[in-house]
Amino acid sequence: MQNHAEILRTERLCRTFSSPAGEVRALRDVSLSVRAGGLTILNGKSGSGKTTLINLLATLDRPTSGQVFFEGRDMTSLGERERDRIRRTRAGIVFQSIALMSNMTAYENVEFGLRVAGFPASGRKERALACLELVGLSKRAAHLPQELSGGEQQRVAIARAIAHQPAVVFADEPTAQLDSTMGLQVIAVFKKLIEEQGATIVMTTHDPDLMQIADQVYTLRDGLLTDGREDGHDPV
């Protein structure tokens, strides 16, 4: 059933890491298609290649071979500047490796993200505050990251990632540090983004409860997509 356009596609994506200890084939021939306007979940056991895959999808890393097409463009063939520009303006990223600015408050972090994405100056304050409210952090807007809990920091990172209304949000284990209530709240924020703004969310998770609310699920095992993957159902 193809009533949603494809926003992201990979073609035989491979990523091999070389180290003195030997080679690790972290991803092997991964071809997948992400439909626009839904929640796509990448799952699999620890070490199966989820982070490697989402890093490639978000163009934070380059494949050993294969391609990533985003909105029809082959990202692997673009120069670094153009890739950075597309990522900054069209994508939002929630990864542990991309930390908050430690010298900026929660509000300033979100506002800074808007500035980097080229969001109009006149609307930044209102939008930043609205996004902090969306993740339940209005009362912590003036706090620095070190004055926040791990889960609160994670939610600021989510507010920052979604604030410029990106076409796609990439999130690597966004709920792992949160208790189940807060995890569900984050998912509710994602769902709202999908419904109200037509955004696409791609996230990795271990949590089996979350698979049920996904529109598409891809499962990795030892760097391969499993045959038993579920290509998802169409949202009602």
Ligand SMILES: Nc1ncnc2c1ncn2[C@@H]1O[C@H](COP(=O)(O)OP(=O)(O)OP(=O)(O)O)[C@@H](O)[C@H]1O
């Ligand atoms: N920079 C690297 N150098 C060498 N091997 C790596 C590197 N990054 C990842 N790997 C290996 O690639 C494989 C996939 O790692 P990846 O981080 O993608 O797994 P994951 O599914 O995200 O696991 P987790 O659930 O624990 O986060 C693992 O075997 C890992 O050891």
Ligand SMILES: [Mg+2]
């Ligand atoms: Mg990982």
